[in-house]
Amino acid sequence: MFDYSEIIKKAGILVEALPYIQALAGKTVVIKYGGNAMINDELKHSVMEDITLLKYIGLNPVVVHGGGPDITKALKNFNIESEFINGLRKTDEKTMEVAQMVLVGKTNKEIVSLINQKGGKAVGICGIDGMLIECEKHYETIDGKKVDLGYVGEIVKINTHVLEVLSKDEYIPVVAPIGTDSTGQSYNINADTVAAELAIALKAEKLILLTDVEGVKDSRNKDSIIHAITCEEVHRLIKENIIVDGMIPKVMGCVHALENGVGRAHIIDGRIPHCILLEIFTNKGIGTMITQKIKPYYENEKL
Secondary structure, rough: OOOHHHHHOOOOOOOOHHHHHHHHHOOOEEEOOOOOHHHHHHHHHHHHHHHHHHHHOEEEEEEOOOOOOHHHHHHHHHOOOOOOOOOOOOOOOOHHHHHHHHHHHHHHHHHHHHHHHHOEEEEEEEOHHHEEEEEEEEEEOEEEEEEEEEEEEEEEEEEEHHHHHHHOOOEEEEEEEEEEOOOOEEEEOHHHHHHHHHHHOOOOOEEEEEEOOOOOOEEEEEEOOOOEEEEHHHHHHOOOOOOOOOOOHHHHHHHHOOOOOOEEEEEOOOOOOOOHHHHHHHHOOEEEEEOOOOOOOOOOOOO
């Protein structure tokens, strides 16, 4: 007799996904694509398959991408040194020209092409298009003093119309993190920040950050992942030095989004194949989910 056990398991996975598909149909999901998932070819294809599937089952994915490694490589080719201040690349005029060339002309179009290969209909844009991202010069504060980083932008306004037209039709917008000020000057913007602000402006149900770690870890136990946490708990764990280092700006970006209307935020490991589907459509998930308050999508959801 034929062994149906493996097929039955697959059916069970689909049934587990059903209440999430029902809860998220027609909702916007903003995905920040970065880290190792942008470098490893197998992971690239896995992420693009996930994004394409989201669109086909009724969600509206919007992709925001980084491109730091590509920018660094291009700058080296032009013999331009990179300098970072508080994790942000100091951006003079030549660096800005290279960053815009790489992010908009190379990285963005590669992502669009990969999604199209999977059967999606992606459209690549940046914050300059339709005045999507209006910004001004960003200054870092170090030892109480303002430090000029050059053409690094701070977002002042998001004009969502172009994204709404695309995402509510059959298209998947792919956004490069370049903005513009009132004079037409271009600025490089942190991609995590762009993703959070777009999620707020679009009233997204989910903000998903792909990273190179398993999720938010407890500093007292490096093998421990915090699977679900509220904004209130985030503030407490930062004060107690349980959430530390480079994870702090990521979780605070998520908290900012949640406090301004986004439904749920997820920090997940982009090194795991099909990480987006595993986090969104399974009860256990694979990373860290952050919420304003614990509010299940359906009666028996375990959070």
